[in-house]
Amino acid sequence: MGDVLVNDKYETFVGLEIHIHLLTESKMFCGCKANYGDEPNTNVCPVCLGYPGVLPTVNERAMEMGYVVARALNCRLSRKTYFERKNYFYPDMPKNYQISQFQEPVGVEGYMDFEFGDEIKRIRIHDVHLEEDAGKMIHAGDMSLQDFNRAGYPLLEIVTEPDLKSGEETEAFLRAFRRTVRYLGVCDGNMDEGSMKCDANISINLPGAGLGTKVELKNMNSPRFVRRGLQYEAQRQASVLDEGGKLIQETRLWNENRDITESMRTKEMANDYRYFPEPDMPPFCPDDAFMAAVEEAQVELPLTRKHKLMRKYSLSSEQAEFIHDEKGNADYFERVLALGAEAQSVYTWLSSDVQKELNLLNMTLTRSPLSAERFAELLRLMEEGQISGKIAKQVLIDVFEENEDPSRIVEKKGLSQISDPAAIARIIDKVLGENEQVVQAVREGEQKQKGFLVGQIMKETGGRAAPALVQKILSEKLS
């Protein structure tokens, strides 16, 4: 099924609840390793297994990351934040309440700007709050296997207002959001691995009529699926209304195999989470030092970065889009420029030959052997005429393969350009001597054959002869 065009009779409202796994060492409320790919139930302790008598203790780093994100999303930061218990029974949740935040989350009333097409859109953030993840249950025939490695994993939930207008726009927002949390270094943003999850509320209504009946959409494991799920759902809701039907408030799951949303069979029991302040942990009042650290952790956000790249280095929107996608790449780009390279040339190399090599070796730029210094050096060697562009491409591959500086490779392999006229003249004499018939033909006016001679000369020098000099001396000798 291709992209569905939503009936433009209706206005669509989408709000998101995004959960991100914070990149901490330990869990939210205990010292267990925050890593759930390990052998089952190895990263567990009495605390995260909900043993009688245990108490939660707040992870300092997670608290800091919560504030860092809330600050980056322009939220009003809480001067006194505290946790609450959200009460409901769930087989994977050891305490049968989730420690979360409700009345005083780390941040409220923020916003995030992102680019959608040519427009800058602003999405309001309702709140940013810290909480813990549940364990995992694997269904196996007539039993279920429980693994609590993930139980207690630090989560940050970001709740947006229903400001998004379509599946496409939501996808663009999510990609921008993902980029933002990666820039901040608080989450890797991998939706397919579950370190970032997104539930959506969607409703449609006639223009001007406000929000419609809300449907909660779950199980969309990539920005693309979020778009497709929302597109499908908007269309489905429009069909229901067009046929005179009534929408019901429900939770639906995106089925990525069938490309449709399906109603989740839930027992009809009203949720009443009975939130109340967590008595086991005191409130947290950030002091000046903490707030200073939160400021310190702020980075230039992707959208600003992109515009700066365009302005400062005269990159096109597409070029800047490519460079700014990963903070590390943008930093790298600017470092190479600071070392004297020229922007367009750096972009061209990064987007073609370097990218090709990275894809081939399945590496990221910042972790590859091609450091900014090596890259700048490579470009400089070329600029100074020490190597030709063709040789430079070979040297690039060698840098990746041998993890050596370009100058060292050039020296070791004797790749530097021959620019001594006498040396070139000697080689030309040799080639001319070996191709007397061709020389004769050129002298008789067959200029095309001259190219053959140049090729032979370059072959003789392993491509190292300075092309301009070759042309000049050859012309002299043939005239």
Added chain:
Amino acid sequence: MKKEELLTTASLALLELEEGEVERLGEEVARMLDYFEMMTKLDVDGLEPTTHAFQKTNRLRADVLNNNNNNNNTNNSFNRPLIMENGNDVEDDFFVIPNVL
């Protein structure tokens, strides 16, 4: 308190009351709720709720791993074999529970 309310409350608490319990426990719960009613006689305007006995704030735990060898001053060691032993049904380190669909 209506029986309906009692049963809703019981289901939120994941308790399933048998007939006799509905009577006995319902009666006791109702008696206590009646008793609680007297709190409405007191004027509590302007009082902040006390949620913690002593509000010492800002206790945070450093983000370091508990290596369970208790060579520090923190009482965070535990007996892992006992945790597995307490499991009613443990297979390959998974806790196994029934789920007949």
Added chain:
Amino acid sequence: MKDLEGWKKVLTDQDRAKKYREYITGWEKKIGSLLEWKLPEPGKYRDDGSPLSAVPFAVKDNIAVEGFKLTCGSKILEYVKAPYTATGVKNLQDSGAWVMGKTNLDEFGMGSSTDNSALQKTNNPYDTSRVAGGSSGGSAAAVAAGIVPFALGTDTGGSVRQPAGFCGIYGLKPTYGVVSRYGLTAYASSLEVCGVCARTVDTTRSVFHAMRGLDEMDQTTIDFETVSSGVKTVGVLKVEDGSLSAEVAASYETSIARLKKLGYEVREISIPAMDYVVPAYYTIATAEASANLARFNGMRYGLSPIFAESPEDLMRYSRNMGFGEEVKTRILLGTFVLRSGFQDQYYVRAQKIRTLIRQELDEIFAECDVIMLPLFPTAPFHHGQSELTSFQQKQADVYTCLANMTGSPGLAVPSSLEKGLPVGVQFMAPPCGEERLFSVAEELEKVFPAPRPAGYSEEWRS
């Protein structure tokens, strides 16, 4: 420290150990204070000379001690072994003391008689037809019977002090947060604390100081910044509404007379919000309990019926079969007061009343160094609900749950024997004022030390 010297022989002297074993196996059958106990291999333990070194003690069975069961007096945890040790217990172990057993209690600490234990009956050492009080009835009875020199209890609304009074010993509820709650199976987290049952003030003090301390595992623990220990003025709560039994009223008068005779300035005080203490206390306690007890669902440990077909069924069956009726009642009540639409009326209002009570107590402590008040309206009652229904037992928490609502320390002190049954009184001090409590109690101890029930023996260690 004389009190503890003889006890060390249980662990260090093979001959005494044997006599001790004989003594308690006989006596304990009548009392039923211990759910589980053991003695070390003879001669294996050494006394390094420090006060608590090689001293045996017992721990209420809702406090975790690695390797021991942690039943909480409940069917749902009957076979669960603690995989870790509570910080308070750990601190005592680090001082050289040795856990000999776990004591009986009202299921999850919910009760005033220990009759709510699903596992065992505990009797008052002074009259086995009567209760030892609760919920730390096993700890109080074990100490009163001379089975251990001290035992740990937990006090959510009076659960250390009331049974201590019923058994004629000292019972300390420390300032909230001064002793770690890590390892204390939570009933009402914002109210409770681990406490001490002991035969002498001196032992109570040593144990308190050994077990307390800021704990990284409990972020509600606070630094112990002791207030001046001198006591001149004692505020005495005026009780003239006829709520005290004749015996308790008489004993209360005895203690007032002693205070005067000892030269304290005795002032009558009243606490206007007293009428609201119990409803507010039970609102908060049950609300917190409803969440705290949600973790017991037969999944990772505990009673797990084999006939369940789904995780949901398993959780429901486990809870239905595992919890007793008092526990279920309190869970229901606590769930109800937190429900949306009811929360402001009950839970939030109760938390505000708590603020009011604290303000009233602050005013009193500005004038009085300590206050004295009754522990419980009656002397130890008979088993069952014939004398006091479960509702009346809750109302009777009025004098003790005050300290839990304010976080202040409270100490039960033996006052007299009335018709052969012990009656105690209670002292309260401002937060971190434990030394004031010990100071008054020591003066009173000289006049009336903890009594001994018939059947009590020290012969084996003398």
